[in-house]
Amino acid sequence: xxxWQILESRFLWQSHWYSLRQDRLRTSAGDEFTYTLVDHxxxxxxxxxxxxxQVVLIRHYRYPVHDWCYxxxxxxxxxxSTPEQVAHRELQEEVGGEAAEMRYVGQFYxxxxxxxxxxxxxxxTGVELGEPHREPTELIETYLVPLEEALRMARAGEIKDGPxxxxxxxxxxxSVLGTGxxxxxxxxxxxxxxx
Amino acid sequence: xxxWQILESRFLWQSHWYSLRQDRLRTSAGDEFTYTLVDHxxxxxxxxxxxxxQVVLIRHYRYPVHDWCYxxxxxxxxxxSTPEQVAHRELQEEVGGEAAEMRYVGQFYxxxxxxxxxxxxxxxTGVELGEPHREPTELIETYLVPLEEALRMARAGEIKDGPxxxxxxxxxxxSVLGTGxxxxxxxxxxxxxxx
Numbered sequence: 001x002x003x004w005q006i007l008e009s010r011f012l013w014q015s016h017w018y019s020l021r022q023d024r025l026r027t028s029a030g031d032e033f034t035y036t037l038v039d040h041x042x043x044x045x046x047x048x049x050x051x052x053x054q055v056v057l058i059r060h061y062r063y064p065v066h067d068w069c070y071x072x073x074x075x076x077x078x079x080x081s082t083p084e085q086v087a088h089r090e091l092q093e094e095v096g097g098e099a100a101e102m103r104y105v106g107q108f109y110x111x112x113x114x115x116x117x118x119x120x121x122x123x124x125t126g127v128e129l130g131e132p133h134r135e136p137t138e139l140i141e142t143y144l145v146p147l148e149e150a151l152r153m154a155r156a157g158e159i160k161d162g163p164x165x166x167x168x169x170x171x172x173x174x175s176v177l178g179t180g181x182x183x184x185x186x187x188x189x190x191x192x193x194x195x
Numbered sequence: 196x197x198x199w200q201i202l203e204s205r206f207l208w209q210s211h212w213y214s215l216r217q218d219r220l221r222t223s224a225g226d227e228f229t230y231t232l233v234d235h236x237x238x239x240x241x242x243x244x245x246x247x248x249q250v251v252l253i254r255h256y257r258y259p260v261h262d263w264c265y266x267x268x269x270x271x272x273x274x275x276s277t278p279e280q281v282a283h284r285e286l287q288e289e290v291g292g293e294a295a296e297m298r299y300v301g302q303f304y305x306x307x308x309x310x311x312x313x314x315x316x317x318x319x320t321g322v323e324l325g326e327p328h329r330e331p332t333e334l335i336e337t338y339l340v341p342l343e344e345a346l347r348m349a350r351a352g353e354i355k356d357g358p359x360x361x362x363x364x365x366x367x368x369x370s371v372l373g374t375g376x377x378x379x380x381x382x383x384x385x386x387x388x389x390x
Contacts, residue, residue: 002261003334012208013215015231018309020208020215025258033332036210037259038233038309062307063220064232066197069307106352108360111305111312112257112264114213114233119357137228139198155365157301162314165303166361170350 007032011039017076018117040117041077044086045167047105048073048097048127055150055168056095056127057159061139070143070153071164073097083120091124093133095142100126105170110163121167147171202227206234212271213312235312236272239281240362242300243268243292243322250345250363251290251322252354256334265338265348266359268292278315286319288328290337295321300365305358316362342366 008024021039026032048056060071075090077083084102091097105121134140145153153159154168203219216234221227243251255266270285272278279297286292300316329335340348348354349363 002258003256004258013231023258027332031331035258036208040309061198062304063197063199063218063230064309064311065304065307065313067304067307069304074308108352108355108357109257109260109262109264110357111310112260112262112356113269114235114259115306116259117306118260136226137222155367157303157365160303161307162303162305162358162361166357166364169361169364170352172350 003028012036018115036114038111038115038117040115041079042083042118042120043074043076043110043163044083044090044120044122045072045074045163046087046091046102046122046124047167047171048091048095048099048124049147049171050127050129050144051100053147054144055147056097056129057143057145057150057153058094059141059143060161062161067160069161069164070159071161072167074163084122087120087122087124091127094138094140096130096132097124097127098130099124105167108163108166119163119167121170123171198223207231213310231309233306233310233312235310236274237278237313237315238269238271238305238358239278239285239315239317240267240269240358241282241286241297241317241319242362242366243286243290243294243319244342244366245322245324245339246295248342249339250342251292251324252338252340252345252348253289254336254338255356257356262355264356265354266356267362269358279317282315282317282319286322289333289335291325291327292319292322293325294319300362303358303361314358314362316365318366 004025006023011019011021013020019039022036057070059068061068073090073094087102103123105123107118107120110117110119154165159165199220199222201218206214206216208215214234217231252265254263257264268285268289298318300318302313302315305312305314349360354360
């Protein structure tokens, strides 16, 4: 629900991936101001885990930051597709992955001060890797990393893509508590017993 | 380092907070394409912890998502200020907080596919609260939450601002390991003994 009255809303720039929108707003006190935001369809981040509990990480060249980043597969929502369908599609396109199971873990805002993007997080288990179908400007290398090592990298800041790091930490395993690998997620999505 | 030759770079829209930039690029194979990105000065997220180990959370109305979000204090970098100075300033402005110590924890990219924003994370300890100095359109409520509860909220998706959740989880305390509150951060910044 918007707290402020929207007097006018117009796009300053539009594209297939995201747009720039400028809204003219009025508060209940009568003050008027302008808010310019990134209008984004949302995106999906997928934590892919193989049968032997390795995480499929990618190293991805990201032009905006001129940097190669360790990440998990991710991609924007497209019209007519559900987040779960996009999760399967991006896993296939970026690492050639097929998941035995795809489970919804949670969602967050990536940058709620300037963008309406929602990040949907999925856990893909029983993943088998095949041939990726990358676009020519997608510069991506694939790595298999033990689950505990991927979590260490997420905690240590070595996974510099924030949404990837948060998605991985949502799969964190307090194995010392005896819940076993992926225990907390099984609990959250109702597949295990709550402690 | 950019992998692609930048043929042209122009701003489609500019503001004090961020801008929209369009770059014309050429790959080493000679292909040309356009990349449009959010040009952002970077921002600071501060995990404020009081002397009795409560986290200062805010509940912030975020117009882009039309939602009230639990977050930690944060704000954009401004010319001539270091991230640490901005951390002190935002803590003061948003919750009236003064920190006994302000420590750098790490940094990540908030949205590296479309933006060059870097999020700098600081841990503010010994925080004492006073009068905030908020802007009229900053709708913010302050909450004191025990550290473990704040971490639970970050893991459970109740802190919907992704950068806030990741910043909090970087302060996670495996108290079962006997490292004590904030143990891992003490280790990371060299104040404790490495296990």
